[in-house]
Amino acid sequence: MPSSRMRTAEGRIVCNEGHGGIFYRLEAALPDPVGFVPGQFAMVSGWPGNDPLLPRPLAIFRSAAGPKGKGTVEFVYKVVGRGTALLSGLHPGAPLSLTLPLGRGFDLGKEGRLYWLVGGGVGFSSVFPAAAALARKRADFEMFLGSRTRDQLPPKEWTPGGTAPGRLHLCTEDGTAGFFGRVTDAVTERMGLLSASEASRLTILSCGPWEMLKELALGAANRGVEMQAALESHMACGFGVCWGCVVALREDEKTAYRRVCKEGPVFDAREVVW
Amino acid sequence: MPSSRMRTAEGRIVCNEGHGGIFYRLEAALPDPVGFVPGQFAMVSGWPGNDPLLPRPLAIFRSAAGPKGKGTVEFVYKVVGRGTALLSGLHPGAPLSLTLPLGRGFDLGKEGRLYWLVGGGVGFSSVFPAAAALARKRADFEMFLGSRTRDQLPPKEWTPGGTAPGRLHLCTEDGTAGFFGRVTDAVTERMGLLSASEASRLTILSCGPWEMLKELALGAANRGVEMQAALESHMACGFGVCWGCVVALREDEKTAYRRVCKEGPVFDAREVVW
């Protein structure tokens, strides 16, 4: 049985390959299988030496039980700086240090709701696991994926099974695939078409750049749509002990700094001080 | 034409393989061929990040001209700490930063002399190139290689061509190959058999641990035998600007600190304050 308890694990890289030019898929073998809630993440490191010093947070993309009680875990990442560049240089067989599963994932618990999953850029790495979970539950969902251009959309083969083709909406800012424009525009447009009762049944689950989430959150609030946003933040520890990763939340009329790694990364969009 | 001028070069790893369990051979392609004097070295780095910070000195083992005016250079090293461990993890195709050739190598210039080349441990990495050069000059030489046990002797295929089998003396401290004992004992024993005129014609070229070189130097001094010793030292720059690598030399009755990377690494053994 995959266990969801938080732990450190010494993994070993099974696969670490570039896909579609910009995304890497990193798969590691683990001593035992890991259960997780979509939106939860791991702190990942593996390069030698003290520079960079800190592990990097990556959303858990998939996990599976392996033979002999072992497990595997997968991540999808984009190279944006030194840490991800170092990760991309690791070869199969190399060790990978992990702390996982971390944080609070998406709440997929409510019955009878309609879900729109919205991923911008590499944000699909938390959105796809949510889609896979919803598909398993036979819940009603549609998925919106946005990127600057066609080549920066996630490779087709990663789309979770159970996503009906008509329910997957691709958006590119340069119009090279799907909807011509930003994913926020597509979602806002679609929200405009909803009746009030449809809107009240809708939950948006989203992950992407801050500006995208902010715009979505405002649009959703306008239409009274529920929204959960998976936020990013610079993290030192990832498990709630450094207080480095905070974001401002509105709680009882006051703002308070809450830890993205512990109280998040998924927050109720209405509470975030955007 | 290989040029011996000091330079920095961005190499690319062609091969980086373990041999005989403990030695690695690292071959890198260079923009242009490098000429060197046996005993000269390079400052080598290639790992990402600032930790470890400093490049590592390695003796130049071989170099060659390649097609289209390019070159290659080879090193042989043993993993003893973080830097060499990182080196051993680099894969073919990875970049390698080099400054080379550095320091003052062995003086092989004199005619009509008999050379004994003495290498302890990985010290053969400077001794083999000297042997190869002497073989090319058809000079008269013998070679003594010492190690703790048989598996720590250099792989046979690395022995330079032109080394007549009877002139290669292997020594192991545990007697698992060749002479039973330390290489210093073997050399001292053989020195004892020399006539005064033979001794005066002899030059020892040596590289290995400090204690070994010290003992050799004392033995050589006793018999009036000339000796050149390739020393090691912790280096920051490798090209004479930090003054970090000094060793005490006796000069005109006084001691002075001289840079191993610049005035050395090969010194007249009589001048070294052992």
Add this chain to the structure above:
Amino acid sequence: MKPDLSVTLGSLRLRNPVMSASGTFGYGLEFAPFYDISRLGAIVVKGLSLAPTHGNPPGRIVETASGMLNAIGLQNIGVERFIEDVAPRLADAGATFAANIYGRTVEEYEEVARRLSGLPSLAAIEVNASCPNVKEGGIAFGSSPEGVSRLTGRVRNATDKPVWVKLSPNVSDIGSVAQAAEGAGADAVSLVNTLVGMAVDHRTRRPKLSNVTGGLSGPAIKPVALRMVWEACKRVKIPVIGIGGIQTAADALEFLLVGASAVQVGTANFRNPGVCVEILEGIEAFLREERLSGIGEYRGKLAL
């Protein structure tokens, strides 16, 4: 034979010399999923103030070469909630723990210390004398022997608990500051806190921390910390707790070798939540290897 890992800090005996450093270990309970927290010499919890504190806006951490800057601004739940909610659970877990305290004024320090004194399970009070946000025209208490002496004396009189004074490395002469703490009645000094540093983005032209400057920690500062611990050990008779860049048993042993009675592990917990226990086990293995009967045979045995 199992080597004796226990150490004494004045009247206090600890199982072993490995503690967590304040601000890097939460309130201690967060580590329970990773190991039995009662195994540590002591847990030093996040700096506590009189009232709960918000801390600084984000832009709180920046990674630097082999180190990190933080400007958390001492976000914490306040001393009352610590006493009510946290301390009993730490005691239940069998943990030895000390409270790191912080105030904007000397009076606040005193008051926090006073309230904590009633906690029977509390092993010690560590006074963070290295905080720049205090009275006296913005000059940190910790940067002068006089400031440290005054603060130490006042807290000393406010509590019966052992008082450890945590010193700033941003001073010219750490020995004098340590002596000032000793003279004013400290039971031990802990050093070092973070070095003041800064990071900016050359493109956006903005500081990377909302607070502009922050505290540098991690392996980058180890050489400076080790030197200061060595200097402090030569100048005071009270125990010195060594802190700064400790990541391995070898690092911890270096601090013990120059004279520290115990060590605290900070930033390394972020990289590897299990690191404190690994260090503990590493120290034990080393003592065994070297056939030493205990820490006492090794501590301060630097050969000059």
Add this chain to the structure above:
Amino acid sequence: MKPDLSVTLGSLRLRNPVMSASGTFGYGLEFAPFYDISRLGAIVVKGLSLAPTHGNPPGRIVETASGMLNAIGLQNIGVERFIEDVAPRLADAGATFAANIYGRTVEEYEEVARRLSGLPSLAAIEVNASCPNVKEGGIAFGSSPEGVSRLTGRVRNATDKPVWVKLSPNVSDIGSVAQAAEGAGADAVSLVNTLVGMAVDHRTRRPKLSNVTGGLSGPAIKPVALRMVWEACKRVKIPVIGIGGIQTAADALEFLLVGASAVQVGTANFRNPGVCVEILEGIEAFLREERLSGIGEYRGKLAL
């Protein structure tokens, strides 16, 4: 349009803001095989003393996390040989160069400065006020405003050359020390010198440096150096030369952004002998990208 890289340090105009740091660049000529050394803003040569100096026994350098400790002990050829053998060759190479000086007493500093004053090709004298081996009961000149003031004043009176005073980071308040140098007539301050650190071997139980302690340099110290340069820039009107952990054009730009008029590159030369020119070219490329006409439009433009 080619951006204007030139900078002025008081009366002195430099081609560009990139200099080498003393002790990491030999006497400058050692870099001629790697690039045309006249391209640098200035070369600051290895610290010169009155008589040639032996330096410390080996065990002079130790690598640390993203940094290194050195305890070279100022081995150098002495001011006379510099004047006779080296300076003419630097001048022939078209290089702009400054002499870093050091004395065991104030009188020695004065004397070295006096002798160098006769060198027409010398651009400036940089006073190493951060050396621990001086009179005054072993307390470094550089660790108090009074010491710095006295030393600066005396050297100021001994020479007509521009005087740069190089400050130690091992102080509580770098601003006051910088002000002391300014008040005593310095033309510029250079900071930082190395942080005092230490390294020991936990197995052999011995210090790794023959001198026990040494100076920490390299990227590890950059956050501390940047903060101190920023603080000094706020406190003095004379130019500040930023030093500490600079390895890339981005690093150099960070120091300019917080207010430095020029920078010095030290330890990075060891890793990559060509680094100064790479930094220079990187700064130029950045100014172009940002469509800035020169350094002046960028320097000190930190947005708080």
